[in-house]
Amino acid sequence: MRRVPPEDGAPTTSGAMATDGELLRRLAEREAVALEALYARYSAYVMGISLRMLASREEAEEVVQDVFWQLWKSELRYDPLRGRFSTWLFSVTRFRCLDRLRSRERELPRAGLHELASLESQSDQAGEVFLIERQKEVRAVLAALPDEQRAAIELAFFHGLSHGEIAQCTGAALGTVKSRIRRGLVRLRFALPNPDTGGGERR
Amino acid sequence: MSEHAELLEIAELYAIGGLADEERARLEQHLADGCAECQAVLRANLDVASELLLATAPAPPASTVREGLLARVRGEADRFLVLAPPRGRKLRRPVQQWRARWLAAAAIVLVLGSTGASALLGARLARERERSAELEDLLAYEESISWALVREAERERSQRVALETRLRGLSRIVAAIEAPLARSLALAGQGEFRRAQAKAYLEPASGRLILYAYDLPPVPDGRTYQLWVIVGEQPQSAGLFRSDSSGEAKYDSARLQDLDGPVTVAVTLEPAGGAPRPTGPLVLAGS
Numbered sequence: 369m370r371r372v373p374p375e376d377g378a379p380t381t382s383g384a385m386a387t388d389g390e391l392l393r394r395l396a397e398r399e400a401v402a403l404e405a406l407y408a409r410y411s412a413y414v415m416g417i418s419l420r421m422l423a424s425r426e427e428a429e430e431v432v433q434d435v436f437w438q439l440w441k442s443e444l445r446y447d448p449l450r451g452r453f454s455t456w457l458f459s460v461t462r463f464r465c466l467d468r469l470r471s472r473e474r475e476l477p478r479a480g481l482h483e484l485a486s487l488e489s490q491s492d493q494a495g496e497v498f499l500i501e502r503q504k505e506v507r508a509v510l511a512a513l514p515d516e517q518r519a520a521i522e523l524a525f526f527h528g529l530s531h532g533e534i535a536q537c538t539g540a541a542l543g544t545v546k547s548r549i550r551r552g553l554v555r556l557r558f559a560l561p562n563p564d565t566g567g568g569e570r571r
Numbered sequence: 572m573s574e575h576a577e578l579l580e581i582a583e584l585y586a587i588g589g590l591a592d593e594e595r596a597r598l599e600q601h602l603a604d605g606c607a608e609c610q611a612v613l614r615a616n617l618d619v620a621s622e623l624l625l626a627t628a629p630a631p632p633a634s635t636v637r638e639g640l641l642a643r644v645r646g647e648a649d650r651f652l653v654l655a656p657p658r659g660r661k662l663r664r665p666v667q668q669w670r671a672r673w674l675a676a677a678a679i680v681l682v683l684g685s686t687g688a689s690a691l692l693g694a695r696l697a698r699e700r701e702r703s704a705e706l707e708d709l710l711a712y713e714e715s716i717s718w719a720l721v722r723e724a725e726r727e728r729s730q731r732v733a734l735e736t737r738l739r740g741l742s743r744i745v746a747a748i749e750a751p752l753a754r755s756l757a758l759a760g761q762g763e764f765r766r767a768q769a770k771a772y773l774e775p776a777s778g779r780l781i782l783y784a785y786d787l788p789p790v791p792d793g794r795t796y797q798l799w800v801i802v803g804e805q806p807q808s809a810g811l812f813r814s815d816s817s818g819e820a821k822y823d824s825a826r827l828q829d830l831d832g833p834v835t836v837a838v839t840l841e842p843a844g845g846a847p848r849p850t851g852p853l854v855l856a857g858s
């Protein structure tokens with residue numbers, strides 16, 4: 369753990385202790401320091417998501433730079449009413465990666481099963497306190513899903529495969545794929561505590 | 572399965588992705604029609620899906636990514652700096668600039684020799700030139716605006732100073748008039764000046780006398796109006812003044828003595844420079 373950020377931070381010059389909201393305000397005023405602070409805070413997560421989805425360091429790093437550059441250029445606009453900044457940023461990252469996956473000439477992955485099994489063994493790294501805690505919960509819940517449900521969700525969500533493609537590469541019927549995803553989601557929804565009531569994260 | 576049940580299923584799946592285009596289009600239409608139930612399901616699952624992104628392990632990008640990003644940010648800042656002309660420096664004359672640029676361009680084209688490359692380069696130079704011309708125009712325009720603004724600001728400033736001076740004068744007068752012991756005196760026109768009238772305000776504490784006069788003919792050459800304060804028998808000169816073209820005069824005199832007792836205020840027409848005692852015709856008087 370690097371630091372425990374203040375709940376409602378006073379402005380600082382370095383930005384390391386400022387809240388996301390504070391940093392975003394300063395970013396809107398084109399303070400490069402604020403961009404650096406947000407980058408220090410979240411680039412490893414953006415990279416992690418991109419790497420997992422694209423399986424290419426080079427492309428993942430391009431996504432990281434693009435996402436933060438667009439944040440700087442205000443080409444990406446975060447609306448605080450729609451949830452936490454980190455959640456929004458990670459979703460944006462996923463969509464960037466999906467765009468890249470769609471433009472690829474690609475083979476269908478054989479299965480996402482063992483990849484998912486390796487989730488648990490991935491070591492925790494230094495990061496935002498809140499995110500580390502949340503990460504543990506999400507992984508535990510995902511790990512508790514039946515393999516076929518988890519695989520279907522994984523292939524659709526992280527690999528951008530259509531239900532038809534998932535059916536093809538897992539050998540299941542289309543309807544089965546859909547119901548696996550739906551059942552998996554229902555479990556996740558009940559197992560995951562609501563982040564906005566359960567944990568304290570800054571806006 | 573009913574239409575709605577089918578759409579509800581699509582709504583559940585939406586957040587995870589993998590829907591066929593046709594399914595997505597149907598759902599979006601259905602949501603646009605305002606189905607609250609599907610909306611709620613969609614929202615809940617979107618929240619869950621965004622949590623799934625946290626399951627991935629963070630991986631720090633190479634330091635070159637950060638450096639590249641910051642270089643882009645700085646590069647942008649530099650471009651902004653180039654756009655802002657240095658203060659007080661004249662722009663180079665565009666004609667000279669074009670000549671220099673075209674010479675450089677011609678030199679490059681000659682060196683390259685290849686017609687394809689020169690054509691490309693030529694097109695690119697033309698574009699650059701056009702862009703530069705736009706920037707030059709913009710700068711010239713900005714500069715003219717800023718000069719106009721500077722002049723405007725100067726005008727505003729001198730007007731403001733004049734108004735402030737006037738305001739200070741007026742507030743002194745108001746203070747005198749409003750002082751607890753201040754009193755006013757009506758002065759009547761005398762003799763050939765019978766149409767003139769005036770009002771005098773006396774404020775004993777500061778010894779101030781303020782005179783407002785109307786319908787006072789302009790003074791002839793070599794003459795002046797002189798204001799007198801008479802306490803007891805002794806006329807005391809309170810200053811010289813003129814009336815303006817509309818026949819009005821305002822005179823503000825300070826440090827007069829004994830204004831708290833019975834006082835007569837008078838105006839006479841005197842030789843330019845004034846007189847130690849009243850000599851000329853009486854213009855206004857009141858007590």
